[in-house]
């Protein structure tokens with residue numbers, strides 16, 4: 535991994551880009567895109583083939599065909615630009631949780647998508663990408679969110695940062711925290727990951743003991759934590775709360791802000807680019823357009839006019855050269871703000887309108903309602919050996935229907951028995967008993983509404 539001065543150069547460039555405004559951002563985007571495309575055409579067999587009929591010079595972004603995760607993963611060894619990186623090698627690497635955040639091939643950071651976006655993905659980041667993510671996080675987003683007084687409060691509290699996220703695998707969120715801890719000894723005390731899957735009472739006790747200056751959580755987990763805070767069992771005083779991984783409603787944000795007495799900030803993050811956009815006080819997400827391109831497009835991949843929800847959004851990651859992501863279909867519906875944001879940021883402003891899994895509610899043995907975080911219960915199924923893809927649908931107050939797609943070669947009956955056993959054990963740990971777990975005949979399906987895969991669905995919609 536690279537040395538610190540490089541990161542500070544990137545930070546300096548971020549400040550300059552924003553000061554120069556739209557023209558400075560566009561110039562950087564154009565230069566970085568040209569370098570990325572040239573690199574992909576030279577060293578990635580996948581892109582060589584995909585771009586074979588395009589002119590050698592000066593292809594603009596819109597001339598380039600879009601790609602999907604399924605396509606890229608199916609051609610993994612041809613997609614990457616370093617021949618030491620292979621699908622078999624990366625799969626073996628991520629199968630070992632002891633290797634989380636350790637360098638793959640001596641230099642790469644590897645993470646997997648948690649399965650909430652359908653087909654699992656394996657992502658490999660080079661030093662340039664890791665530097666860019668860190669610079670954006672510490673040099674652009676944290677100062678914008680905390681302000682000078684907030685940064686001072688964070689310093690006084692030793693920058694203690696709690697991330698309540700999915701654990702146990704090479705997931706982007708937990709892996710990133712671990713990478714920072716490994717690289718900076720002083721951060722090994724400041725950064726801590728809390729398993730979202732542990733029982734709520736244990737999580738509350740652990741968070742109270744740690745007393746973080748910053749809290750990161752998925753919106754669904756934050757909703758539960760906000761209730762704990764309002765009930766007086768959780769006593770946190772964060773400078774700000776960061777939410778990531780799922781979209782949230784303004785209502786839920788407002789409730790959490792009132793509970794924690796601090797701003798709730800949103801980061802639009804994906805395993806494909808860890809910090810695509812970050813929210814401002816006017817609740818718009820500002821795209822880090824000097825390092826990432828997000829194109830809102832319709833079903834035929836034509837640009838969606840600003841102000842209208844898109845069919846999907848294409849991501850181009852300008853930071854990562856080892857596994858080029860160029861016009862990659864993220865599957866989210868976004869809306870681009872047509873006019874300048876009142877916050878004054880020159881970065882393009884968007885909202886994500888279609889990305890949310892439901893919180894499930896079950897009755898506990900004592901009659902109380904227990905809420906289950908979608909990422910946690912989804913992870914229980916996805917981590918069962920032999921599961922390729924899954925979808926959970928709550929069909930009644932105490933019934934779940936499970937749609938499964940097994941990995942090639944896995945024994946269908948055994949996979950199902952293991953999934954049912956893991957789910958029962960997990961629900962029992964949450965003090966929920968007697969849930970009927972039914973196996974669906976149909977495979978996991980896309981949502982008709984957004985064309986977007988949702989892993990955990992509550993039917994009827996989870997109230998209130």
Ligand SMILES: [Zn+2]
Nearest residue numbers: 814818875877
């Ligand atoms: Zn703004």
